[in-house]
Amino acid sequence: MPSMSSFALALLFVVLTAGQVGNLLWKKARKTRQLLPPGPRPLPFLGNLLDIEAHAPWISYAEWGAMYGCDLVYSRVLGQEIFVINSEKVAKDLLEKRAYNYSDRPYFDHVIDRFGLSFSSVFLPYGDLWRMHRRLFQQSFRNYASLHYRPMQLRKARQLLLQLLSTPESYADHFQTYAAAIVMSAVCGYEVTSCTDPLVMMAKQTVDLTVGATAPRKVAILNAFPFLFRLPLWLPGANVKHDAFRCRRSTQNMLETAYRIVQEKMHLRTVGPCMVSDSLRRFKNRDATGKFEAAIKDTSATAFCAGSETTSATLLVFLLAMVLHPRVQERAQLEIDSIVGTNRLPDFSDRPSLPYIDAIVRETLRWHPVAPLGVPHATTSADVYEGYCIPKGATVIANAWAMSRNEHKYPNPSEFKPERFLTAEGKLNHDTVSFAYGFGRRICVGRYMADASLWSAIVSLLAEFRFTKAQDTCGKDIKIEPQWTSGSTSHPLPFPCHIVARSPDMTSEKLAQLSRQSTLHRGGWYKEHPPASFVGPF
Structure with a gap:
């Protein structure tokens, strides 16, 4: 009996610990999600693939910027996180002033x-x-x-x-x-x-x-x-x-x-x-x-x-x-x-x-x-811009069409x-x-x-x-x-x-x-x- 009691206590401890860790991870993920720039709600797995105009994606990206009132918009396509820049100011702030972090290419x-x-x-x-x-x-x-x-x-x-x-x-x-x-x-x-x-x-x-x-x-x-x-x-x-x-x-x-x-x-x-x-x-x-x-x-x-x-x-x-x-x-x-x-x-x-x-x-x-x-850029390290989180390895696109x-x-x-x-x-x-x-x-x-x-x-x-x-x-x-x-x-x-x-x-x-x-x-x-x-x- 003592051994079973000890096992039950140990198991309860593991479950509680796992639950606590899971809760913290969920909160962290939710917090990270809240820190991402605005963008259309993605579907499971496909993400925003169906939301993007196939023949002219730059138009879709520009419309999102106008819809959400932000020059930096977020989307996800087939698991790839994409951050679209719709203004010259943001492009220069990130791609030029922080060029050390935004000069890579997506993998x-x-x-x-x-x-x-x-x-x-x-x-x-x-x-x-x-x-x-x-x-x-x-x-x-x-x-x-x-x-x-x-x-x-x-x-x-x-x-x-x-x-x-x-x-x-x-x-x-x-x-x-x-x-x-x-x-x-x-x-x-x-x-x-x-x-x-x-x-x-x-x-x-x-x-x-x-x-x-x-x-x-x-x-x-x-x-x-x-x-x-x-x-x-x-x-x-x-x-x-x-x-x-x-x-x-x-x-x-x-x-x-x-x-x-x-x-x-x-x-x-x-x-x-x-x-x-x-x-x-x-x-x-x-x-x-x-x-x-x-x-x-x-x-x-x-x-x-x-x-x-x-x-x-x-x-x-x-x-x-x-x-x-x-x-x-x-x-x-x-x-x-x-x-x-x-x-x-x-x-x-x-x-x-x-x-x-x-x-x-x-x-x-x-x-x-x-x-x-x-041509898309990619981040070599995680970054934060005006309160928004841009993770490591994210694809960053400068939408010249929107700027024009x-x-x-x-x-x-x-x-x-x-x-x-x-x-x-x-x-x-x-x-x-x-x-x-x-x-x-x-x-x-x-x-x-x-x-x-x-x-x-x-x-x-x-x-x-x-x-x-x-x-x-x-x-x-x-x-x-x-x-x-x-x-x-x-x-x-x-x-x-x-x-x-x-x-x-x-x-x-x-x-x-x-x-x-x-x-x-x-x-x-x-x-x-x-x-x-x-x-x-x-």
Whole structure:
């Protein structure tokens, strides 16, 4: 009896202790839940998956921010905690001022690996390898170094004019070729000559597969259900296995091709300054392990994929804006004509005198950000912001779309109004729409290059072409109802429009002659801003 009594007492003690511990844990969990930012109530397991607009999740996130009156909202999708930032202030407070804690990437390694994207600097976790990639990019694409590429960017912009004059209906292909040509020239010294260039076609296929593979909803589902990669191909929905194989093969081809091109050119001594050749020279006698060589391959392929997609997508947004807003187009062309005239094409020496063109570039970035959610960040440690708990390993998304719709900063945000970036005196204000390029240590490293590529294309297009709505057989304007792509980037699908040279007698021969006559160093601009030298100490 005494032994049974002792056992009963011991058992009672264990039960009471367990109950007390359970009660404390429940209270702690409840307290933690109360400390989370507001957000929609999640369902068991699925979380808020069904609450999010599949093709435009950035709109759902923005609506939640308005619904709950908070610029930081919480959701859970298939077990992953997601914190969405809907304002620039919160984004800068967390992603820039506390960048040490918000520069990692969410852990989707098995998904990234399956699609062959583990090479990409964009998806690398925060650490030494990412820093190595970042330094390689900075050497070639930092603000001062990017000046070296400007003559090439103008040359490519003028090639774009010739292509558009010849086949204006293929404008989407021409934009993509222009963007790819600049990146390929800057990265590996490769000269693109046409839309059917094999390397351009390879880059297009890789970009299309990558954008589809990294769609937020798709990544969340595949991360939660990795067995989908092992399903037999004959099952409905099992095409993801085939997509992963195609993407992996395409990215591997990109990795090897760019590097091989530069090696062959270096052997023949025909390569000019470019990111790969300069990096190889820099590390020629310092790479005993091959890690820098691998990093050079990876960064070049990253530049191919990331740089060409966002630039061409933004040019499609620009074209849509011009067709829908003829008043803006007319004002821009009046400014160009008054400063540049009609006997030559604009160049970078004209840029300070063309503030309205810069305003159009900024408004294009704001009106419809082509990377509405950017690339998700992740926390390396738990944090507290304005009383809200953000746990370790949480996914943090900066919603550039919501920031572009800030009615206090951008009244009537759905309207395309470049004037919002000009002062009363007609000068540019200080708003550079930096949120379009990301935040903190993960901000787009090629933003200076991208800005120059956009400006050179937009000013050249406006100088030589007029963009209007297409007309039906009765001569009436065809109404445009834009359809947008979905995925990690978003841009308008091709739409009917009419693209015609401003000069009625313009021909390819005259346009080519005009390009030759247009000097690249007018006004001593390049003497005052000499191209940077890339080869030097690391």
